[in-house]
Amino acid sequence: MNTAKIEKAYELAKEKYSALGINTQKAISGLSKIAISLHCWQGDDVGGFEKTGAELSGGGIQSTGNYPGKAKTIDQLRQDIDKALELIPGRHRLNLHACYLDNGGKFVERDQINIKHFQSWIDWARQRKIGLDFNPTFFSHSKADDGFTLSHSDKGIREFWIQHGIACRKIAEQIGKKLGYTTVTNFWVPDGYKDIPIDRKAPRERLADSLDKIFKYKINPKYNLDAVEGKLFGIGSESYVVGSHEFYMGYAATRKKLLCLDAGHFHPTEVISDKISSVLTFLDEILLHVSRPVRWDSDHVVILNDELYAISQELIRGGYLDRVHIGLDFFDASINRIAAWVIGTRSMLKSLLAALLEPITVLKQMEVKGDYTKRLALLETLKTLPFGAVWDYYCLKNDVLQETDWMQEVQKYELKVLNNRI
Numbered sequence: 009m010n011t012a013k014i015e016k017a018y019e020l021a022k023e024k025y026s027a028l029g030i031n032t033q034k035a036i037s038g039l040s041k042i043a044i045s046l047h048c049w050q051g052d053d054v055g056g057f058e059k060t061g062a063e064l065s066g067g068g069i070q071s072t073g074n075y076p077g078k079a080k081t082i083d084q085l086r087q088d089i090d091k092a093l094e095l096i097p098g099r100h101r102l103n104l105h106a107c108y109l110d111n112g113g114k115f116v117e118r119d120q121i122n123i124k125h126f127q128s129w130i131d132w133a134r135q136r137k138i139g140l141d142f143n144p145t146f147f148s149h150s151k152a153d154d155g156f157t158l159s160h161s162d163k164g165i166r167e168f169w170i171q172h173g174i175a176c177r178k179i180a181e182q183i184g185k186k187l188g189y190t191t192v193t194n195f196w197v198p199d200g201y202k203d204i205p206i207d208r209k210a211p212r213e214r215l216a217d218s219l220d221k222i223f224k225y226k227i228n229p230k231y232n233l234d235a236v237e238g239k240l241f242g243i244g245s246e247s248y249v250v251g252s253h254e255f256y257m258g259y260a261a262t263r264k265k266l267l268c269l270d271a272g273h274f275h276p277t278e279v280i281s282d283k284i285s286s287v288l289t290f291l292d293e294i295l296l297h298v299s300r301p302v303r304w305d306s307d308h309v310v311i312l313n314d315e316l317y318a319i320s321q322e323l324i325r326g327g328y329l330d331r332v333h334i335g336l337d338f339f340d341a342s343i344n345r346i347a348a349w350v351i352g353t354r355s356m357l358k359s360l361l362a363a364l365l366e367p368i369t370v371l372k373q374m375e376v377k378g379d380y381t382k383r384l385a386l387l388e389t390l391k392t393l394p395f396g397a398v399w400d401y402y403c404l405k406n407d408v409l410q411e412t413d414w415m416q417e418v419q420k421y422e423l424k425v426l427n428n429r430i
């Protein structure tokens with residue numbers, strides 16, 4: 009479709025929305041202010057650059073598939089992220105894991121990492137005027153091989169991971185200071201038992217204690233915010249996860265930390281959209297890991313499904329945008345990895361746009377009056393409004409390829425760049 013047609017379709021859409029009292033321009037400008045944190049680990053199946061040929065190992069998470077062209081160096085990963093960002097409208101952020109450090113080819117142990125190992129990422133982000141988020145890496149390491157890190161019964165191992173956590177927070181603080189965007193640092197540990205444990209208590213007490221030691225070092229919230237992420241189960245921790253949802257709910261509330269809600273970390277019929285307003289009644293801010301579970305915590309690429317719509321509706325209807333940090337968390341190695349980023353991020357943005365195009369005040373009035381018939385009727389009416397025309401226009405105004413065109417660009421990149429990687 010050419011520019012004139014996209015604009016014409018938008019004008020018609022604008023009229024339709026305005027007949028319902030919805031201002032499309034306002035929705036568009038609202039969307040342009042939302043930054044999504046793109047997770048670096050979609051680009052190389054959670055491998056990282058600690059050692060050459062590093063791969064995700066342990067940690068109760070798994071990436072499956074072997075699509076050709078995986079980024080094997082920092083430069084390749086950056087090139088791929090740039091390609092993805094080029095195909096996503098708006099200004100976003102990059103979420104780094106500690107194992108994506110730039111160690112100049114010389115192995116550095118996790119408790120020894122410091123800001124200089126992330127200087128090239130800071131330079132990269134500064135050039136693109138984007139913020140960075142951060143994660144200590146508590147997996148893919150010999151000291152995590154038996155499934156325990158911060159809650160390990162061995163004091164030495166615990167201490168090692170505590171030092172890693174502290175090192176990461178200091179790095180994140182510097183990143184936030186240097187870039188002028190607050191870093192959100194997320195703590196997720198895989199700790200847990202495959203089979204039914206005798207003692208559920210001691211590991212949890214040790215985890216709380218280790219976290220307290222890590223968070224003892226005070227950081228200005230302008231530079232860094234800490235989040236903690238719970239989970240129901242993982243591969244190899246099916247019977248017991250030390251850092252469960254309840255554990256971190258209590259931890260975040262008492263220690264004034266952010267809670268990270270990952271869409272894949274609950275029972276299959278449980279949804280995080282319903283949890284957002286519950287936890288925000290008690291916490292100042294939260295982090296989301298938007299993911300797509302398929303029967304389990306499978307980390308499939310985010311698509312525009314009912315739950316994604318519902319998550320965005322909660323954020324917009326609740327007026328929560330300044331209290332919720334939106335991050336993505338999926339890693340599908342069976343499809344083109346750049347396309348995965350683009351599909352997931354564009355879907356996230358589309359759902360936010362759809363939510364911004366709701367007549368929230370009118371709907372709330374209907375609800376308060378008890379007019380549930382009108383509420384239901386209007387919600388159904390909204391579903392067939394031309395929201396795609398507004399999205400196309402948004403992409404056009406952001407100089408980003410249209411829905412029908414971006415995949416071709418990825419294919420070209422695959423032929424030219426990915427297929428030539430050895």
Ligand code: RNT
Binds near residue numbers: 196
């Ligand atoms: C694992 C958690 C965690 C990881 C990343 C790589 O179950 O979701 O967020 O996916 O840290």
Ligand code: ZN
Binds near residue numbers: 237270297337
């Ligand atoms: Zn997650």
